Amino acid sequence: GQNIDQPTEMTATEGAIVQINCTYQTSGFNGLFWYQQHAGEAPTFLSYNVLDGLEEKGRFSSFLSRSKGYSYLLLKELQMKDSASYLCAGDSGYSTLTFGKGTMLLVSP
């Protein structure tokens, strides 16, 4: 199995940039997912990284360093609707995802 660690909560202001970090055990690691989950709703897919480096998708970017067992999700030009929980999930390559506890992001005006 894998251990996934991410901060419990973060706060930021509208228009700002925020970085949500995730660390994981490297044994048997294949890739890393980020999901967004608004309160009371289902998780929705944001990104999947398997190669080292930064992948950009509009206001959201995700970074992976396999050697360091580290990933981050970067959110730019924050909007109020970005207030949600952000889940980091490790892919061990054995058909199972291991999710972290999620980072609750609160965006204030």
Next chain:
Amino acid sequence: EAGVAQSPRYKIIEKRQSVAFWCNPISGHATLYWYQQILGQGPKLLIQFQNNGVVDDSQLPKDRFSAERLKGVDSTLKIQPAKLEDSAVYLCASSPGQGASTDTQYFGPGTRLTVL
């Protein structure tokens, strides 16, 4: 394209009662997952089906939980008897591939279970 459907959305039962949840995956998706998400935590995989066969049920408490996907489409998850610690959101997800962990999973809205 219709998403993953789940019912009921909410359920309140007393401990030791039984409960069943239903999931209809996205049409054509071969792989179906049931997750348990306790408040303040990430989803935990309970069971994964590929078509109508079980791929992984290593974290399913088999003394009280059961799941089936008889025709390789809809699935039901049952808890009998329920305990207080089963209070959680039960999420169903599906993916179009053959169950590789690299497949993107699409989640349903979940069933929020409260056990009193």
